[in-house]
Amino acid sequence: MTNRDCYFISGSPPCWSVMLALAVKNLPYDARRLNNTKGDQKSESFLAINPRGNVPVLVDGDVTVRETNAILAYLDAAYPDPPLFGAGPAQTAQIWQMVCEAGDRLRTPIGNIVRPIFRGRGAEMANEIKEAMPPVHQELAALEMSLSDRAYLCGAALSAADIAVYPAVMQLLRGATRDGAEKLGLQVFPLDDHYPNLAGWARRIEAIPGYDNAYPPHWI
Numbered sequence: 654m655t656n657r658d659c660y661f662i663s664g665s666p667p668c669w670s671v672m673l674a675l676a677v678k679n680l681p682y683d684a685r686r687l688n689n690t691k692g693d694q695k696s697e698s699f700l701a702i703n704p705r706g707n708v709p710v711l712v713d714g715d716v717t718v719r720e721t722n723a724i725l726a727y728l729d730a731a732y733p734d735p736p737l738f739g740a741g742p743a744q745t746a747q748i749w750q751m752v753c754e755a756g757d758r759l760r761t762p763i764g765n766i767v768r769p770i771f772r773g774r775g776a777e778m779a780n781e782i783k784e785a786m787p788p789v790h791q792e793l794a795a796l797e798m799s800l801s802d803r804a805y806l807c808g809a810a811l812s813a814a815d816i817a818v819y820p821a822v823m824q825l826l827r828g829a830t831r832d833g834a835e836k837l838g839l840q841v842f843p844l845d846d847h848y849p850n851l852a853g854w855a856r857r858i859e860a861i862p863g864y865d866n867a868y869p870p871h872w873i
């Protein structure tokens with residue numbers, strides 16, 4: 654039992670980002686899993702914590718924060734070591750830029766690609782899925798290139814950019830390994846074959862102490 658609760662839905666990339674940030678900062682927390690299918694996030698008790706009825710939500714003592722990026726910013730301000738948003742204005746801006754773009758250009762489109770696959774509607778939605786992939790590949794190729802001369806997306810140190818991007822990439826990989834997904838030609842799995850630098854980067858993230866606690870429980 655800690656004085657810090659992280660409310661999450663298993664497999665949600667934004668929740669995973671927050672839990673990775675807690676791991677990087679070595680902050681103990683109680684992972685409060687909500688069952689999306691049962692609508693736990695719309696229950697009266699949870700709406701009292703977050704009237705918007707979504708996750709992630711961090712309750713840190715007296716402070717309650719919703720919205721992934723707000724939580725990352727809060728954690729970095731409250732617990733600066735190690736920093737998630739770099740050192741100095743230029744690096745901070747570069748990291749924020751990638752965090753914002755990760756949401757728009759990876760998390761949202763990847764969510765749209767994998768949702769039908771997870772729901773067993775991959776074949777039915779094959780055309781839409783195939784059309785949605787090229788912009789995602791374009792983003793992945795840019796990340797792959799940037800990782801040719803650095804360990805992490807914004808430099809030598811892990812930052813919020815890595816934490817924002819990683820869960821979306823993992824969600825895409827999981828989608829690519831679901832039954833029937835091989836017919837969709839997603840061209841991402843295994844990651845080593847398609848994006849070797851990203852595969853190495855993913856392994857570095859997976860070595861973070863506390864990584865296992867953040868891993869989506871229903872994926873185990």
Ligand SMILES: N[C@@H](CCC(=O)N[C@@H](CS)C(=O)NCC(=O)O)C(=O)O
Nearest residue numbers: 665666667694706707708709720721
């Ligand atoms: N902009 C929000 C989006 C959060 C979000 O989309 N959460 C989803 C899980 S990935 C959720 O709570 N879905 C359940 C619902 O809205 O009922 C953030 O970044 O925190």
